Amino acid sequence: MAQYTLTELATYQEDVRKSRFAALASKADNPDEALRFFAEHSVPTATHNCWAYRIGNEYRFNDDGEPGGTAGRPILQAIEGQQCDRVAVLVGRWFGGIKLGPGGLIRAYGGVAAQCLRLGSRIELVDEEQLLLQCTFADMALVQSRLGTFGARIQAEEFDAAGVRWQVGVPRQLADALVAAFTDLTRGQGRYRREADEQGH
Numbered sequence: 001m002a003q004y005t006l007t008e009l010a011t012y013q014e015d016v017r018k019s020r021f022a023a024l025a026s027k028a029d030n031p032d033e034a035l036r037f038f039a040e041h042s043v044p045t046a047t048h049n050c051w052a053y054r055i056g057n058e059y060r061f062n063d064d065g066e067p068g069g070t071a072g073r074p075i076l077q078a079i080e081g082q083q084c085d086r087v088a089v090l091v092g093r094w095f096g097g098i099k100l101g102p103g104g105l106i107r108a109y110g111g112v113a114a115q116c117l118r119l120g121s122r123i124e125l126v127d128e129e130q131l132l133l134q135c136t137f138a139d140m141a142l143v144q145s146r147l148g149t150f151g152a153r154i155q156a157e158e159f160d161a162a163g164v165r166w167q168v169g170v171p172r173q174l175a176d177a178l179v180a181a182f183t184d185l186t187r188g189q190g191r192y193r194r195e196a197d198e199q200g201h
Contacts, residue, residue: 003085003125010120016108018096022046023116025089028053029155031060034088038062046092050109052076053088066093066109070102074110082117085125089113126151128169133182135190136163143185150178 010025024041028034034053042049050071052061061072075089091109100108131152135143140163147154151174156167170178175194182190 001083003083004122005084005086005125006117007121007123010116012112012116012119014108014112014115015096016112017098017100017104019098019100019108020094020096021091021108021112022094023089023091023112025087025113025116025120027086028055028088029086031055031058034060037088038090041090043092045094047095048093049090050075050093051088051090052079052113054079054084055086066105067102070105071109074106075113078110078113078117082114084117084122087117089116091116126171129172129175130155130195131168131170131175131178132165132193133168133190134163134165134192135182135186138163139186139190140164143182143190146181146185147178150174150181152178 006025006027011023013020013022015021022043026037028037031053034055038049038051048064048066048071050062050064050066052072052075053059054076059076061076063069063071071091075091079087079089091112133143144154147168150170152168152170154166155169158165179192179194182192
């Protein structure tokens, strides 16, 4: 089944029995990115800032003071129900004086999160292979300029005295071609490791 992520920030707001629910959803490539998104967008004036993210097999959710299982988990279920991955969803609630009860909270948080994702601008995720690429500073600019040709995206970047080390996600069907081009561009000096080959090269 196809999986989707968001191309830009998505928002949706709804009033449920005098409580206001405001959802914000964003693409997140790793848990740190998701947690940063929640930290930056949580609203101090909201009664609750509840959230969930799913990134591949990793997921987390937070009820932020709502009864256990009535907020974060329904948001996570909305992410899964909308076939989304690499997505973080934050739902703020401003209490309006009428208690919704567990069932009402589950429907409100889940429904607002699902509608936010449904209305968001989405793109299908491509099956990717993870590569670790290492090259010298001399080769860095050339290699980086060619990554886009293979639909590759840099997920993490580290520098040391020897040069740069990238963790790269590349469409699985283009991984062989990228490795061949990388070897060529670095005249065989670059080092790489594929997720399917932990022995390295």
